[in-house]
Amino acid sequence: MIVLGSALVVGLSALGITLALRAQVQAQSAQRFGQEAERLESLIFKAHSLPLHDIRPLRQMVEMRLGHLEQDLARQGRWSQAAGRLALGRGYLALGRPETARPHLEAAWRLAPEPDAAHALGLALARIYQDEVEGLHGPLRERRKAEVGQELRDPALELLKRARNLPLESAAYVEGMIALVEDRPNEAQRRAREAQAQLPWFHEAWILEAEALRVEASLALGRGDHAAAQAALDAGGAVLVQALEIARSAPSVRLAEVQRRMLQFQLRTDQGRASLEDHAAVLAAVDQALKTDPEHPKILGFASAAHRRWGARQMERGEDPQASLDAAIHRARQGLQQAPRDNALLNNFGTALRYRATWAMRQGRDPRPDLAQAQHALQQALERPRFRDFLLNNLGCCYELQAEWEEAHGSDPTAAARKAVDCFEQASAIRPWVGHRSSQGMTLATLARWERRQGRDPQPTLALALNPASFQAHLAKASVLLDRADHLKAQQRPMEPDLAAASIHLERAATLSPQAGAEAARLRARLQRMRSGQG
CATH class of the missing domain: 1.20.930 (Transcription Elongation Factor S-II; Chain A)
Known part of the structure; x- marks a missing residue:
């Protein structure tokens, strides 16, 4: 009994030492990695506050330091992983790359489900969610919300609510993000203005208000209320003017203005009033945004979309769209050099190539070279669900x-x-x-x-x-294909392609209606006899 008691005491002592050591390592890691994340966030904030300039050198330096941090983390034990992954996620989030930040933040949250990890991961998911519904209105927007809600919106809301009392940023900002994700733009605007009053240097609070106004405009556009949409877009423009006074070189602010003007162009198009001046206004915002980062894939994607939409407008009017479509393809290619797996860019690229192929056909030129490129790009994009x-x-x-x-x-x-x-x-x-x-x-x-x-x-x-x-049409097609297969057989020519096509039509007929059953069964039996050489 004494021996057992001694062993228990030794075991408990060892456990206590292990727990104390783990707590010490975790605290040291949190401090070290947290300080590095704060330094990087501070560098980015200062660069964004400077007069309009190319921030690529700063971005590349931050990316290099994040790479070194990740290498350092690989050499650390498991007790340091949560703090390191959180620091990496915060760094990429500060760079405006929530999709890159996401796996790091998910790992941090999985390893240590603390409020700071909930806050960062919630913001990342909320921003990805907003990107998913960007530019959509009406039924398309509602359907897209339903598709990505379980993966993005619901966890974003849960995480942000867990981080409500975290003193990293204004509580009003977190509440505003929650309202934005929940499609409550008026509440999001109110909370954004509270955050602006509490943190007047925090340009993200102005972006939040502008995003809420853009959501309000999209919802109004979906209802067909063009006047309300215009009012929201005008108000958003005024908000972004204030944001630029704080963060003159922040790509996120410049991008928000591009998005606002793109929605303005969509409104004008829906009204049948889109003009060259509206198109030029979008391109002017794009040019300013690219001065902050000429390689920014999202800005390049909007540049491509702006040229593509104007090219489509020109084709509708019978005007030559070649220059616009060439520019759309060029900008998409530039973006794909930075983000080769970005589905929005691949779709823009494929669509612009298809429009150019359509124009080539109208001019009597072979469209197939452009179509082949478009097909390749779109097939690449279909490897992912977005x-x-x-x-x-x-x-x-x-x-x-x-x-x-x-x-x-x-x-x-x-x-x-x-x-x-x-x-x-x-x-x-x-x-x-x-x-x-x-x-x-x-x-x-x-x-x-x-x-x-x-x-x-x-x-x-x-x-x-x-x-x-119509299931009858599919049955008719299957019957004709079987007749032709009989003819090919008599000529000793291959009939399997027609048999395979007939089988597909029979399956579609049966799927469309139970009324196809008897006739489909008869034709299927005939098909089987033909394949076995009996009919």
Whole structure:
């Protein structure tokens, strides 16, 4: 008993020593890494406060120090990891890179779920969430909010609420961020103004108010209330003038003004009043923003979008969009050099190339070189889930244009047309929209023209074009394909492609309606007999 008691005392003593040692290491790590994060945040703040200049040297220096910090952290034990990851996340967040900060902050929160980690991770997720819904209004905005709510909005809100009493920043600012994420722009503006009064040097409080006003404008635009949208945009412009007095070289402030003017251009477009002056106003804000960081991928993305939208406007008017679309492609390429996996940039790049291909077709030039580049970019973007329905629709339009060109020039458009239809159907499964169906119908009409020129019956394809969701049309197409396969078999030619296509149409017919059952079963039995050589 005495031996056991002694062993217990020794064990408890060892445990106590271990816990004390861990607490000491964690405290030292928190102090050391926390001080480094504060130094980097201070350097960035000072650079942003200087007159308008290129902050890339400072950014590169901060990135280098963060790299050294990460190398140092790799040599530390597990008790130092939470503090180190938090410092890395804070550094990248100060650089305006919440997506880079996110994995570090998630690791910090997982290792030590403390209020400071909750605060930083909540801000990162809130900013990523705002980027996800940026520029959307009406049903598109609501659908995107629903898609990313569970991954971004809900955890951001929970984390920010946990950090409410943290004395790092104004409590009003945290409450304002919560209101912004919850789409309560009026409350967000009120809280932002409280934060401005408490921390007059903190330019993020002015950005928060401007973002809230931009959300208010987007919501008004979704309701069709153009006057309210204009009033909110004007108020946001006045707020950003004040922000620039505090942070003249902050890319985040300059970017907020670009976003405001882009939404202004969208408002003018919806009103049918978009002019060259509106386009020039966006480009002027872009030029000023790029003076702070000519390699900023998000600013370059908005530059590309501005040129692309103006190019589309020119095409609508019958004007030559070549220069605008060339500029859109150039800016997107610049952005992709910095962020090659950014889906917004890849979508901008692909869309501008598709518009340029459309213009080339109208001029009688081969659009396929531009379409091939666009298809490659959009397929890269589809490796990730962001904007998937937009990307699929865009890619489908590229294949649709390719099919149209091939049919008009005597080449078989079937492969391109089938790829287009598949893209539109996938996009419709994600988001039912008349535009997907309309584009699918145009593609099938192109395919029907080709079938007619080849002496084949185009009626089943035309039926799909007119009503692509009709199970009868899919059954008719499957029947025609089986008939053609019989003909090919008699000529000792390959029939498997038609059998495979017939199988797809039978599956779609059965999916669309239970009424397809008996006829689909009959045709499927015929298909199986043909494959086995019995029919």
